[in-house]
Every structure is written in structure tokens, then in C-alpha cells.
Amino acid sequence: MVLRDVRPGVRNEAAVAAVIEALRGALGDKLQTGQAFREQHTHTTTYLTRQLPDAVVFVENSDDVKAVVRACSEHGVPIIPFGTGSSLEGQVNAPSGGISIDFSRMNRILRVSPEDLDVTVEPGVTREQLNVYLRDTGLFFPIDPGANASIGGMTATRASGTNAVRYGTMKDNVLAMTVVTADGGEIATGSRAKKSSAGYDLTRLFVGSEGTLGVFTSITLRLQGIPEKIGGGVCAFPSVKAACDAVIMTIQMGIPVARIELLDEVQIRACNAYSGLSYEEKPTLFLEFHGTDQTVTLQSEQFSMIAEECGGESFRWTADAQERAKLWKARHDAYWAARALRPDLTILATDVCVPISQLADCVAATHADIVENDFLAPIVGHAGDGNFHLSILFNDKDPADVARVEAFVERLNRRALACGGTCTGEHGIGQGKMSFLEEEAGPALGLMRTIKRAVDPKNIFNPGKILRESA
Amino acid sequence: MVLRDVRPGVRNEAAVAAVIEALRGALGDKLQTGQAFREQHTHTTTYLTRQLPDAVVFVENSDDVKAVVRACSEHGVPIIPFGTGSSLEGQVNAPSGGISIDFSRMNRILRVSPEDLDVTVEPGVTREQLNVYLRDTGLFFPIDPGANASIGGMTATRASGTNAVRYGTMKDNVLAMTVVTADGGEIATGSRAKKSSAGYDLTRLFVGSEGTLGVFTSITLRLQGIPEKIGGGVCAFPSVKAACDAVIMTIQMGIPVARIELLDEVQIRACNAYSGLSYEEKPTLFLEFHGTDQTVTLQSEQFSMIAEECGGESFRWTADAQERAKLWKARHDAYWAARALRPDLTILATDVCVPISQLADCVAATHADIVENDFLAPIVGHAGDGNFHLSILFNDKDPADVARVEAFVERLNRRALACGGTCTGEHGIGQGKMSFLEEEAGPALGLMRTIKRAVDPKNIFNPGKILRESA
Incomplete structure (x- = not known):
């Protein structure tokens, strides 16, 4: 379902040429059309196909931005804003070509x-x-x-x-x-x-x-x-369910936890292997508390009681910065540890978000799906928000593997929607999730289209993202 | 400036009659056209002119709402949603007539x-x-x-x-x-x-x-x-500036105060008179802390130190519910106390909101304006948000007094905008603040209009509110 929406869009070569000529005149070498620049300014962070813009403009101020928008508006040419290129759903791809606006020089x-x-x-x-x-x-x-x-x-x-x-x-x-x-x-x-x-x-x-x-x-x-004091802690649980119960109780009691992250046992195993650590290979919560000496201690003690009630094993915490970094090492390394599980494979990083009461069931069902279909896909969750991520490792050269991953991602999203959640908690729609947004929004999609058409009547702003052009 | 936008709009009598006939057929006596019903469902909370709808529909479910919207859309007749009628800027007025949708029966x-x-x-x-x-x-x-x-x-x-x-x-x-x-x-x-x-x-x-x-x-x-413990406190300050400084320090230190309310000396005097109290007649902060025994005590002690540093006089606080109600009595009575200052006059309740660093100056300048022009206008502020309210007492039968108030409100809004604020923190635009929204939004008003036209192409939803029809 993912690749379908990353096909090239309709291009207007003459219009693009006219814009490039106009902007070269107005902005000089802030405009670049070299292949290396164009490749740099396209999607790079998952397996979605790269789609290059025709030119990159290194804007330096509002006037430069206005010049680009006016030229592109006049000729009906796409504009693709570019920050650092770390988005995950193809947001910076240029399916119909156009002008990438690079903001690295507008950094005051x-x-x-x-x-x-x-x-x-x-x-x-x-x-x-x-x-x-x-x-x-x-x-x-x-x-x-x-x-x-x-x-x-x-x-x-x-x-x-x-x-x-x-x-x-x-x-x-x-x-x-x-x-x-x-x-x-x-x-x-x-x-x-x-x-x-x-x-x-x-x-x-x-x-x-x-x-x-x-x-x-x-x-x-x-x-x-900046908090006067930061405390950090880590606690293993016998099951994802037990860990999620601890999260729910923490949120319900109003403990103002600053971070509460869930790593499943596959992710923990990956972290142990990657960094030579010896965490118990069980679902684990990583916590951070912000406050004063007193409130950090209080919050830690409150969580400790909750963890015990939920079957958590030996909640360890500290207000010492170095110790905290050690406790949190697995969490910090999670992405690279997942990647290192099979450096020969590609990672598809995806996220969904569900009401926290549904988090345990949704993660457990996803886990069962992973086991049943023999995926390598560690799970990391921003558990306090009901938001979780998968790093799905697969062979992007193998169409059968790609198809399997796409079917899995489709099941994941349907599962999240079925329990009252959303198809993305934080990665956005981009190109990769347009079909899931359609399912999630239902008739509200029409209102999104109405707004898009009214605000951007010539469809110059990042076309082919969020809303499918064909539908 | 206020009255200008409360003129009657354009009415389409035939269309209204057609909608009433259609809805009477579909909804029976959920539709009411009696004068008493119509008067009840119009603006009542400040001196803005009442503008009656042609009928009131007591909707009981979504289908009733859809029936009203479809009939009104077909005939191009205004729809004015009505909750309890406590809005302050004329939001429930019907300048072009139309159908008031009363939600009191949709209360499940x-x-x-x-x-x-x-x-x-x-x-x-x-x-x-x-x-x-x-x-x-x-x-x-x-x-x-x-x-x-x-x-x-x-x-x-x-x-x-x-x-x-x-x-x-x-x-x-x-x-x-x-x-x-x-x-x-x-x-x-x-x-x-x-x-x-x-x-x-x-x-x-x-x-x-x-x-x-x-x-x-x-x-x-x-x-x-629900917080395990609620603490309340009160503290007088030598000046509005000193009180605002205490507010800024409280927010900056990240003390999670639940309420921090400023009453100026005029409001305190009104409260003393109204309820037989004996607060010092000085700018006063009323505070509330939510948490546990420990955190409420901690927050209260932290604020106590701040108050002392800012010249606050004897911060009194308690975690006892009855005592807290006593300390807070003046704040709870503020509206009625203001009204009681001159029961023969009308109140215009208005609000603006500014960055908290500007609150002291903006309140002080407003206070000077009040004194200079001899208004009776107590000030109450949600100080932690930089939001403050005036209850301006005046004779709404006297055109000169109305003009004076309008000029004062205009100065108040310009002052808030000049220091980076907004013309309303919480009352909304309605009819009363459309001209100030134009000043505040500037070119962004065009985008608001674009959205309104796209989403409501026949202008049936509460016309004559937020955006002026003429402009």
C-alpha cells in the first residue's frame, strides 16, 4: 500500500524551466540545479523511492521565500520545503519535480x-x-x-x-x-x-x-x-501488558513524568548485543523525572510503588547525570541497535498512536503478527502517549519482502484505527500514509481537501503529500 | 466601535418562512417561534443590542441538527448555535434572523x-x-x-x-x-x-x-x-507591578500553580463592600495549588518566598477546604461585587491578553486611563496567562457615555495589540470585537475569510460573527 502513492506525478517541463530561469536571475547562485544538490534534497530516511526536485534554492530571508513562491505560483510549479531531511514518510520528495526550498541558511x-x-x-x-x-x-x-x-x-x-x-x-x-x-x-x-x-x-x-x-x-x-534536577530510571516487566498497566497508573495518578518509554524484548536484545549491555531481555520501561530534588525523589518513589504493584522487577533510578546516562543507554542506542541487527537490510520506521488503555493489546497483537510472520521488527513506544514505533528490517530489493512489509504495515494501521487510534502519532502522512489517512478521516477528508483547494488553489505547495491527487 | 457591528443584517423573509415550514413538518414542536423563546435565545450578557432569531429548534440528536442544517442550507438561512447564552460578545445574536439551535436537550x-x-x-x-x-x-x-x-x-x-x-x-x-x-x-x-x-x-x-x-x-x-490536595492562598502587594513580578517569577520557576488571579484595588474595595470583608485595599493575588500534601506545601512555600522577594504582604495560605473558600471569597464574588458598585448601571465585560512580561505595564496604563477618564472599571486578571478583564460600569441609555466606553475599549485593545498581545484571551470575537480582530490579524484576515468561504460557501453558519460581512 505504501509504494502505490510514490509514483511520479505530472510534470510541466516548460513551467519548471521558466521558474528556474526567473529565479536564477533574481537569486543568483542561491539557486542550484546540480544532481548532487537535487539528490541531497529528496527522501532518504526509509525505503520510499527518491523523487528529485528540479532545483534547490538556499533561501536567506523572507524575501527569498516570497520570490520563490511568486515565481512558482505564476507558473504552477511545486514547492517542497526542506529542513534537515529527517522526515520519515517522504515529505521532502518531489513527485512532480519543482523547487526545493532549503532553510539551512535561515537559521537565525x-x-x-x-x-x-x-x-x-x-x-x-x-x-x-x-x-x-x-x-x-x-x-x-x-x-x-x-x-x-x-x-x-x-x-x-x-x-x-x-x-x-x-x-x-x-x-x-x-x-x-x-x-x-x-x-x-x-x-x-x-x-x-x-x-x-x-x-x-x-x-x-x-x-x-x-x-x-x-x-x-x-x-x-x-x-x-531547565529542571533543577533530572532523575532517570529503568524497570523490566514480565509482559508488555504489565508495563502498560504501570504506564496507565502513572498517567492516571497525575505523576508528571517527563519521559516514559517502552522497549520490547526484541529491542532490548538488540541493545544488549549492540552495546554489550546486560539488561534482562524483557519488556522494559525507561523513565525520566524533571523537577527539584524533592519532587524528583517523590515521583520516583511513587513510580516505584506502581511498578511493584504491576510486577515490575527492581526499579532502579538515580538523580546522578552519569548514572542516568548509563541506565538510559539502551534507549538512546535503540535505533542504531535495531539497524545493527541486520546491517544488510533496510529499515522501515513507522508509527501509530492509540488510547493508552489500548496500548497493551495493540502492542501484543502487533507482536503476535511479527512472530507469526517471522518479521524482525523491534518495538519502541512513547508509552505515556500511547504512541509506538516499529523498525521493520527487510530486503528492499526483494519485491516479495516489500509486499509482505506493506501488508504488515496495513494490518498495523488498521489495528490502530480499530481501537480508536490514529495512523500516525508523530511521523505525519507524507506520501507513505495517504491511504491510511483516507481510512482514518473518512468524510473529514473532504473538508481537508476543501481547505487545501481554497488555501492553495494552484496546488503548488508540496503536492502529492497528505492528500492523494487522484482521489 | 462596538455598536457599529451590531446593526441588523440582510434578511430573506421568504427563505426563513420556507425553512420554518419545512422544519415544523419534520420536527414538530421541537421548533418554537414564540416571542419569549426567541428573546431567550439572543444576546443578554452585555449591552450589545439584542437581535432575535426567527425560530428556536430544541435539537435532541444529530439527525435533528442535520435536518436544520440541510433546510437552512437549501434556503440560505442563518443558523445560530446556542448553549447556555453566557457568551459575552454577541455570539448568539441573530443579526440576519434565522434559526437558533438550542442544545439543552442534547446533554447526554x-x-x-x-x-x-x-x-x-x-x-x-x-x-x-x-x-x-x-x-x-x-x-x-x-x-x-x-x-x-x-x-x-x-x-x-x-x-x-x-x-x-x-x-x-x-x-x-x-x-x-x-x-x-x-x-x-x-x-x-x-x-x-x-x-x-x-x-x-x-x-x-x-x-x-x-x-x-x-x-x-x-x-x-x-x-x-481530582487533586489529592488543594491549597489556596492570598497575598496583597504594594503595586500591580510588584504583583505581576511575583507572577512572572512563579511561572518562570515552573511552579505548577493551578490558579493565580490578580484583583486590582478597585475590585478589592468592591469585594470588601459587597461581602463585608476586610482585605487590604491593594492589588492582590489569589492562588490555588493542586497536588499531594507534600507538593501543595512545597508550592506554597516556594510562592511564599517569591512573594516576599516582590514586596508581598503576609502571604496567607491553607490546605483546609473551608479556610480556602474564605481566603478566596473576594475572587469568587468579584463579578457580583463589581455589579453592586452601581446596580443602576450596565456592565461591559471585556478581556485582552498580553505576554506576561507586559502585563504590569498594560494594566498600569489601563488603570491610568480609567483614573484620567473617571471610569468605574474594576480589573480582574488571570495573571499567569497575561489575560485580564475589565467590568466597565456605565449608563447604556446615555449615548455620550456609550461613546466614551467605546473609545476606552478601543484604546484598551490597541494597547494590548501594541505590546504583542491579542484583543481577546477567552471571550472571543463575536460581534463586539470584529474591528479589533481586523487590526490584530492584518493580512491573516484574508486567509480566515478564504477558509470561511470555502467551508461555508452559503454563509449559513452564524453570519455576522468573527468576520464582518461588509469588509
Whole structure:
């Protein structure tokens, strides 16, 4: 089901040539058409087919973005915004060619207000860059999707990650942005007020729009105080069910856990092998607590009692930074450990998200599917949000293996939808999940199409993503 | 500036008659056209002119809602959703007549999942009804705008209130909803997953849309565990600036205060007079802390130190429920105390919201304006969010006084916008703030119009609200 939507789209060679000529005149060597640049700016992170843009523009400011949008709008040529290229569902592919907008030079931090706990950045700023910049203010930006993604890309995919359970997702942490719209003008979607009831929530419309409604030129984010103390812990459980029960109780009791991550026994085994560790090869929760000495201790003790009640085995925790890094090593290495299980194979990284009451059943059923069909597919979950990931290892040169994986991914998504969940908690739709979005949204898809057509009447913004063109 | 937008709109008598006839046939005496019903279902909460609908339909289920939307769509007749009528900016007025949809009979709680901390309700459920229902589950719905509003109305205006500083606004607490759209079909905007990256955020598009994009038929909400312990406190400060400094430090330190409310000295004086109390007549903060015995004590002690540092006078707090109610009495009575200052006058209740670093200056400038122009206008603020309210007492029979108030409100809004804020933190735009939204949104208003036209091409959903028809 995945490959179907990664076919090439319709190209308009004359229009593309006209745009390239116009932009070369206006922007000089900020525009690049070399093969290496084009290849760099395409999908690279899973097995989805690469689809190259015709040119890459290294924008340096809003005016550059406007110039690209105006030229592309005039000629009806696709625009594909590009942050760091770490998206997983083909969001930066160019199925109909067009212009990739590279934001790596728009990476200034425009202002910061420690009093208001907010900051305004250009879209190319990466989360690590931002946190290094903020260190002296005592503040940090909490969203951590794993990769050192750009803030623009994280906003576009409504990213989240390990500590969303405490700090929310990009939806909750973007206060406002400026966006270049289809007419080439620039709008501000909101103010710096912490809340507002002033008209439609344009900010949230653009968060998660994956470049299909406009191009961001700045983003204002909420910040958090760096916790005085951080505690970390790890606890093995006899079953996924027991681990999920501990998660549910933790959330229900309102323990403000900062991270609560589930690794299944396959993932633990991979981590032991990869890093020479000796975790028990059982479903395991990794936890992090943010607060003061007192509250971190309190939270750890509260979780300890829960873990015991759920059959957890020897919850170990520490407020020492080095010790914590050791306890968390398996979690940090998870991706590379999975990859190392079979370096000759390709990884398909996919995610779904379900109500946490359904997490144990959904993971267990997925696990049974994996065993029954003999897949190698470790599971890592942001358990506190009911969000879990699979790293499916397979041979992308073997059409039979690809077909098997696609059928498995289809079953996974149907299973998540059947229990009230969503086909993606944080990776987005891109090209890879358009068919599942159709199943999930049902008649609401029509409203998404209505909005897309109204906001982007010429379909220049990242066409062929989120919504299938054919349907 | 306010009255200008409350002029009657264009009416189509024949179309209205056709809809009433059709709906009477389909819905029998669920449709009412008596004057008393029509008057009840119009704006009553400030001095904005009442504008009556032509009929009221007491819907009992989704099918009734669909019947109304289909008839009104066919004939191009306005639909005005009505919860409890507690909105403040004319949201339930019917400037062009039409059909008021009363949700009081759609007040069922459809399902609750204590494990997932969520609940699905019909739009007519009120927040007090919901919390009474939830009591045995150990959960509660935290959003508290003061009035016993309906969940549908709170969703429509993106309501918040006193404890938004800890629990967020309706934007953060609506997981999903079902909505009848302009074609008379019903869509689900999301799933029960805690987070999702699946396509456009339709949920957030409808939250705060004030009935202008569709009619809600059910709403799924996040819930919170009832705190084991609640502490309350009160502290007077030598100036608004000092009180605001204490608020900023509290937020910056990450103390998870549940409520932090500012009353200015005029409001305190009103409360003393109204309830025979003896608070010091100074700017005063009212606080509430939610947690366990330990964390409530900890938070109270932390705030106590902050208050001292900012010149606060004798922070008093308690974890005893009765004592807490006593400490908080002035805050609870604030609205009635303001009203009692001059029972012969009318109250205009208005709100703005600014970055908290700007709160002290914005309140101080507003206070100076009040003094200079001799207004009676106590100030109450949800200080932790930078959101403050004025209850402006004036003679609505005197055109000169009305003009003076309108000019004052205009200055207030311009002041909030000038310091990076918004023209409304929680009351919404309705009719009263359309001109300020235009100033605030600037070119983004065009995008709001594009969305409105695409989603509601016949302009049947609450016309004359949020976006001016003429402009």
C-alpha cells in the first residue's frame, strides 16, 4: 500500500524551466540545479523511492521565500520545503519535480524573552542549535523527536517524541508563526499572548500541514525552565501488558513524568548485543523525572510503588547525570541497535498512536503478527502517549519482502484505527500514509481537501503529500 | 466601535418562512417561534443590542441538527448555535434572523474512559453537570470560565478561565469532535489518541470558530485526576507591578500553580463592600495549588518566598477546604461585587491578553486611563496567562457615555495589540470585537475569510460573527 502513492506525478517541463530561469536571475547562485544538490534534497530516511526536485534554492530571508513562491505560483510549479531531511514518510520528495526550498541558511534566532518563556526563530534553526543558544538563559525547548531536526520541519510534521508526555507536541508549543501564502504575501498567524480567542486558529492549521498550505518564515515557540534536577530510571516487566498497566497508573495518578518509554524484548536484545549491555531481555520501561530534588525523589518513589504493584522487577533510578546516562543507554542506542541487527537490510520506521488503555493489546497483537510472520521488527513506544514505533528490517530489493512489509504495515494501521487510534502519532502522512489517512478521516477528508483547494488553489505547495491527487 | 457591528443584517423573509415550514413538518414542536423563546435565545450578557432569531429548534440528536442544517442550507438561512447564552460578545445574536439551535436537550454524557482520562459528551452538557457526573471516577474537567457554560459553547469560543494557567484552554482539552458541515453531512475531526500527525488539525479549526464553520454534535474531552490536595492562598502587594513580578517569577520557576488571579484595588474595595470583608485595599493575588500534601506545601512555600522577594504582604495560605473558600471569597464574588458598585448601571465585560512580561505595564496604563477618564472599571486578571478583564460600569441609555466606553475599549485593545498581545484571551470575537480582530490579524484576515468561504460557501453558519460581512 505504501509504494502505490510514490509514483511520479505530472510534470510541466516548460513551467519548471521558466521558474528556474526567473529565479536564477533574481537569486543568483542561491539557486542550484546540480544532481548532487537535487539528490541531497529528496527522501532518504526509509525505503520510499527518491523523487528529485528540479532545483534547490538556499533561501536567506523572507524575501527569498516570497520570490520563490511568486515565481512558482505564476507558473504552477511545486514547492517542497526542506529542513534537515529527517522526515520519515517522504515529505521532502518531489513527485512532480519543482523547487526545493532549503532553510539551512535561515537559521537565525530572532529574539528571546526569558520573562515570557518564548523565542522566535527562523525555520532552519535546529533543536540542538536552539538549546545550545538558550543554555545561559536557564530555559530549554523540550520537544525531542530524536533527530536533530529543524524547527520548521518539526512544526510542519507536528513532531513530538520522548517527552511529549509532559511537555506536549509541536501543536502545544508553537505560539505563532509567519507564513508566505499562495499569493506570495506574508501573514502572522498569531500573537505572543499565551492564549487567544481571536478568530480561527491559523497557527494550528499550519502546524502539521507538511508544507502543503504555505511556507513558514519564522516560528515563535514556548520554552520551559531547565529542571533543577533530572532523575532517570529503568524497570523490566514480565509482559508488555504489565508495563502498560504501570504506564496507565502513572498517567492516571497525575505523576508528571517527563519521559516514559517502552522497549520490547526484541529491542532490548538488540541493545544488549549492540552495546554489550546486560539488561534482562524483557519488556522494559525507561523513565525520566524533571523537577527539584524533592519532587524528583517523590515521583520516583511513587513510580516505584506502581511498578511493584504491576510486577515490575527492581526499579532502579538515580538523580546522578552519569548514572542516568548509563541506565538510559539502551534507549538512546535503540535505533542504531535495531539497524545493527541486520546491517544488510533496510529499515522501515513507522508509527501509530492509540488510547493508552489500548496500548497493551495493540502492542501484543502487533507482536503476535511479527512472530507469526517471522518479521524482525523491534518495538519502541512513547508509552505515556500511547504512541509506538516499529523498525521493520527487510530486503528492499526483494519485491516479495516489500509486499509482505506493506501488508504488515496495513494490518498495523488498521489495528490502530480499530481501537480508536490514529495512523500516525508523530511521523505525519507524507506520501507513505495517504491511504491510511483516507481510512482514518473518512468524510473529514473532504473538508481537508476543501481547505487545501481554497488555501492553495494552484496546488503548488508540496503536492502529492497528505492528500492523494487522484482521489 | 462596538455598536457599529451590531446593526441588523440582510434578511430573506421568504427563505426563513420556507425553512420554518419545512422544519415544523419534520420536527414538530421541537421548533418554537414564540416571542419569549426567541428573546431567550439572543444576546443578554452585555449591552450589545439584542437581535432575535426567527425560530428556536430544541435539537435532541444529530439527525435533528442535520435536518436544520440541510433546510437552512437549501434556503440560505442563518443558523445560530446556542448553549447556555453566557457568551459575552454577541455570539448568539441573530443579526440576519434565522434559526437558533438550542442544545439543552442534547446533554447526554456518551462515554467515559477513566483509563484514558477522556470523555465524550453532547454539546449541551454543562461543565458543572459533567463534573458532578465524573465525581465517582476520581476525575474532573478542569476548564472553568466562571459561568456554568455548555461544553459546546466553551469549545466554540475557545474558553479558558482561572485554571488555564495549569490545565490549558479548550484548545488543549478538546481531543476530537463530530460536526455537521455545510453539506448536511457529519464528520469526525479526530480520534481518541492523545496525539496525532494525521493531516490537518480540524479539531483546532473548529475550536474557537464560534459556530461559523459548522455545528458540533459531540465533543471528546481530556480529563484530569481530582487533586489529592488543594491549597489556596492570598497575598496583597504594594503595586500591580510588584504583583505581576511575583507572577512572572512563579511561572518562570515552573511552579505548577493551578490558579493565580490578580484583583486590582478597585475590585478589592468592591469585594470588601459587597461581602463585608476586610482585605487590604491593594492589588492582590489569589492562588490555588493542586497536588499531594507534600507538593501543595512545597508550592506554597516556594510562592511564599517569591512573594516576599516582590514586596508581598503576609502571604496567607491553607490546605483546609473551608479556610480556602474564605481566603478566596473576594475572587469568587468579584463579578457580583463589581455589579453592586452601581446596580443602576450596565456592565461591559471585556478581556485582552498580553505576554506576561507586559502585563504590569498594560494594566498600569489601563488603570491610568480609567483614573484620567473617571471610569468605574474594576480589573480582574488571570495573571499567569497575561489575560485580564475589565467590568466597565456605565449608563447604556446615555449615548455620550456609550461613546466614551467605546473609545476606552478601543484604546484598551490597541494597547494590548501594541505590546504583542491579542484583543481577546477567552471571550472571543463575536460581534463586539470584529474591528479589533481586523487590526490584530492584518493580512491573516484574508486567509480566515478564504477558509470561511470555502467551508461555508452559503454563509449559513452564524453570519455576522468573527468576520464582518461588509469588509
